[in-house]
Structures are given as C-alpha cells and as structure tokens.
Amino acid sequence: MNTIRDSLHRNCSRSKGQRKERCLRLWVEKYLQNERDMFALIHKSKNQTKGRKVTYLEQQFLLKLLLTPQKVKIGTAISTIKDYERMGCLESPSSAPTLKRWVMDWKRDNMAIWTQARLGSKAVAETIVKTIIRDSSLLNVGDVWVADGHTLAFDIINPQTGKAQRMTMIMVFDWASRYPVGASLAFTEDSQHIQIAFRNAFLNWGGVPKYVYLDNGKAFRAKLFNEKWQEHDLSSDLAGIFPRLGIQVAFAESYNAKAKVIERFFKTFQERFERFIGSFRGASIDDKPATLMRNEKWARKMYDSTPPTIEEAMQMIGFFIRKMYGEAPHSGLKGKSPWSVFSANPIPEEQKIKADKLNFMMMSAVRKTLRNNGIMLNKLMYWDTELIGHIGKELLIRYDLSDLRWILVYDMQDNFICQAEVRRSHHRCVVQR
Numbered sequence: 026m027n028t029i030r031d032s033l034h035r036n037c038s039r040s041k042g043q044r045k046e047r048c049l050r051l052w053v054e055k056y057l058q059n060e061r062d063m064f065a066l067i068h069k070s071k072n073q074t075k076g077r078k079v080t081y082l083e084q085q086f087l088l089k090l091l092l093t094p095q096k097v098k099i100g101t102a103i104s105t106i107k108d109y110e111r112m113g114c115l116e117s118p119s120s121a122p123t124l125k126r127w128v129m130d131w132k133r134d135n136m137a138i139w140t141q142a143r144l145g146s147k148a149v150a151e152t153i154v155k156t157i158i159r160d161s162s163l164l165n166v167g168d169v170w171v172a173d174g175h176t177l178a179f180d181i182i183n184p185q186t187g188k189a190q191r192m193t194m195i196m197v198f199d200w201a202s203r204y205p206v207g208a209s210l211a212f213t214e215d216s217q218h219i220q221i222a223f224r225n226a227f228l229n230w231g232g233v234p235k236y237v238y239l240d241n242g243k244a245f246r247a248k249l250f251n252e253k254w255q256e257h258d259l260s261s262d263l264a265g266i267f268p269r270l271g272i273q274v275a276f277a278e279s280y281n282a283k284a285k286v287i288e289r290f291f292k293t294f295q296e297r298f299e300r301f302i303g304s305f306r307g308a309s310i311d312d313k314p315a316t317l318m319r320n321e322k323w324a325r326k327m328y329d330s331t332p333p334t335i336e337e338a339m340q341m342i343g344f345f346i347r348k349m350y351g352e353a354p355h356s357g358l359k360g361k362s363p364w365s366v367f368s369a370n371p372i373p374e375e376q377k378i379k380a381d382k383l384n385f386m387m388m389s390a391v392r393k394t395l396r397n398n399g400i401m402l403n404k405l406m407y408w409d410t411e412l413i414g415h416i417g418k419e420l421l422i423r424y425d426l427s428d429l430r431w432i433l434v435y436d437m438q439d440n441f442i443c444q445a446e447v448r449r450s451h452h453r454c455v456v457q458r
Contacts, residue, residue: 079119079127086115087128092142099128164201166370170234171198172222175291180304180332189304189332195219197226198287202367203355205346206230210335224383232376236273298345303330393422399448407432411443
C-alpha cells in the first residue's frame with residue numbers, strides 16, 4: 026500500500042502539483058476496487074456518472090412527440106412540455122437546456138430508432154445499415170443476370186391505335202460484363218413481355234444463367250417464374266420457368282435501388298440514346314423539351330418529328346447497345362468494353378440450351394378448339410394441312426408475342442402436330458391449295 030501511495034504522490038507532484046494524503050488514499054482504494062484498472066481513476070463529470078436530471082415522465086413525453094413521422098423539432102417538443110407544465114397538466118422540473126441536452130444524448134445513442142421513427146426504412150437502409158461490398162470481378166459471364174423495366178423517355182407508335190405513346194423497355198443484363206443480353210418493348214410491365222425478354226436473352230447467348238436477380242415489382246414476382254409449374258393452368262400461363270431450367274432466383278430488396286447494377290445502364294441509355302430521339306419527352310417534368318411546352322409554336326415547327334415504330338425503335342436500340350455502348354470502355358470493367366468481356370467467355374456446357382426446349386418453356390401457351398377455318402389467335406387465323414385430322418378437337422397452342430407470323434400446335438398430350446402460319450387472303454376465284 027505504501028509503495029502505491031508513494032508512486033502516486035511522486036507522479037501527481039510532477040503533473041498536477043501537491044495532493045493531500047486523503048485524496049491519494051481515495052485513489053488507491055478506487056484503483057484496488059476496480060481490480061487495478063488505471064482507467065478507473067480518470068475524472069468523469071456528474072452527467073457521465075449520474076445522468077441528467079430528467080424525470081421519467083419528461084423523457085416519455087418528449088419521446089412520444091419526437092418519435093413520429095411528423096418530424097417535430099426538438100425545440101417545439103420542449104416548448105410543448107413547458108406549456109403543459111404551465112397549465113398544470115404535468116410536472117417538468119428540468120430546465121429547457123437540460124431537456125435539450127438529454128434529447129441530443131438519447132438521439133446519439135439510439136440513432137437507428139430515431140431515424141426509423143422519423144424518416145422510415147429507406148433512410149435506415151441508406152444511412153444506418155452497413156451495405157454488403159460486392160466484388161463483380163469474382164463473377165463470370167452467365168453467372169448472374171439482372172432484369173428490370175425502364176419507362177422510355179420518348180414516344181413510339183402504338184401499332185394497335187396508331188397513336189404515339191411511351192413504352193416500357195424490359196432489359197436482361199449480364200452483371201459480369203455489364204452487357205445487355207436481351208430486351209423487349211411493352212406498353213406495360215407484364216409477365217408475358219418479361220418472358221419474351223428472357224427468351225431473347227437465352228437465344229442470343231445460347232445458354233441460361235446460374236442466377237437471375239429481379240426487381241421487387243409484381244410483374245417480376247409473377248407465378249410464371251418462381252412457383253411450382255405443376256400448380257398452374259397452361260391455358261393462362263406456363264409457370265415455373267426458372268426452376269425448370271435450373272436457375273436460382275433472387276429479388277431486390279425494397280428501398281434498395283442502389284443494389285441493382287442495371288440502374289446505371291438505364292441512366293447511360295437515357296443520356297446517350299433517348300435524348301437524341303426526335304420524340305424525346307424528357308426524363309422528368311422539369312426536363313421536358315421546349316416542343317412540349319405551351320405556346321411554343323416556333324419550337325414545334327422547327328423540331329417536330331415523327332415517332333418511330335416498335336420495329337424501328339428496336340433496331341436503333343440494338344445498334345446503340347452493340348456498337349456504341351457495347352464497344353465503349355467501361356470504368357467498372359477496368360477500361361474494357363462490355364462486348365469484349367461478354368464475347369470472350371465461352372458458354373459452359375452445363376448452361377447451354379437448345380431453342381426447341383424454349384418452345385415449351387418460354388412461349389405463351391393457350392388452349393384452342395380447332396374449327397373448320399383454322400385457329401383464331403390474336404385476331405389472326407392460322408392453318409396448316411396437318412390440322413385436317415384434328416378439326417373439332419382441343420389443342421395446345423404455343424406462340425411468340427414478338428413474332429405472330431406462325432404458331433406451334435400440339436395435342437393435349439404435348440405431342441407436336443405442326444407449325445401453322447397466318448392464312449393469307451385470296452380472291453374468291455383463286456383456290457387456296
């Protein structure tokens with residue numbers, strides 16, 4: 026004991042000046058009581074040891090006001106509690122500065138609760154929760170494909186109405202190479218057009234990916250892609266496509282758009298392609314071009330243009346992706362181009378797929394009864410001489426929404442019958458053979 030006291034006395038004399046023996050004894054006792062922890066001797070303020078003198082009622086009242094989506098300010102909450110005190114509704118002995126310091130301390134120690142209550146889950150995900158660091162260099166081409174929909178910022182002619190309107194581009198994107206593998210255009214983001222985009226992607230690459238990473242929307246969560254196909258009616262859809270192809274499915278979390286690597290491509294696509302189309306309508310209301318503003322007759326006269334058809338739009342999009350975007354250096358690929366990375370990797374044997382297999386899994390299916398004049402589908406009539414022996418029977422029809430010139434016809438046991446084409450109109454004097 027004397028050795029410890031003498032040591033403390035010498036050190037204190039050099040740094041703090043003279044200390045009384047009583048003070049040194051208290052230090053020694055505290056040092057020994059804390060199992061010789063020297064940090065126990067560090068001076069702490071009363072607020073650190075005893076806490077601020079704020080009653081339990083004051084604490085609960087302030088939290089009740091502040092932990093709400095209304096985002097009540099701290100000063101307003103304190104003024105409110107003091108108003109209630111003046112009216113005799115509750116006791117608030119603490120001063121306003123003390124209450125503010127207590128709230129600031131509570132906010133610092135409970136930032137996640139504070140943010141969740143006042144700003145919501147999105148703010149928590151973006152500012153509180155630590156994100157996973159993804160290293161896309163560990164991926165190979167065909168490991169993960171990302172799919173999402175993007176509302177185009179320019180008009181396209183609707184073939185059914187002849188009017189110009191915006192469409193949705195559904196894009197399938199290879200994560201490793203940052204290269205778009207397949208796409209489709211639709212007036213709404215629905216399961217059928219998502220199916221077309223994936224079928225185009227499978228055919229373009231000649232294989233299927235190991236995983237697909239999808240948007241959290243209803244269309245992408247459709248039964249068509251992730252539930253057991255046996256539980257569905259082929260007359261309405263052909264379900265369970267991904268499980269039957271051996272593809273794992275993952276969905277993007279809500280309020281986590283930054284996780285979707287395809288969003289960056291959509292921004293590039295909008296600035297480098299959409300903005301140069303004559304029927305461009307703007308990326309937002311504030312970005313609307315002068316030709317769409319009121320009383321801008323001169324601008325409309327000078328820059329008026331005809332919107333492209335669906336076929337023209339797909340051709341232009343294909344050229345941009347393959348030549349302009351695909352062959353440009355990409356910062357996420359260490360200066361390599363998306364096309365060079367995508368095309369340099371051969372398709373693994375276990376991921377290859379034949380086109381005829383996709384006829385069963387990736388084409389829309391519907392049941393139809395064969396009439397004397399053929400099969401009516403989408404206001405078009407189809408016929409083939411192989412159908413003569415099946416008139417009056419119920420058949421299974423598979424078709425590609427992007428190419429309605431032909432359909433595939435099967436019996437109800439899934440035996441292939443023929444490929445029927447659209448019937449051509451003839452003059453009544455000409456006999457159709």
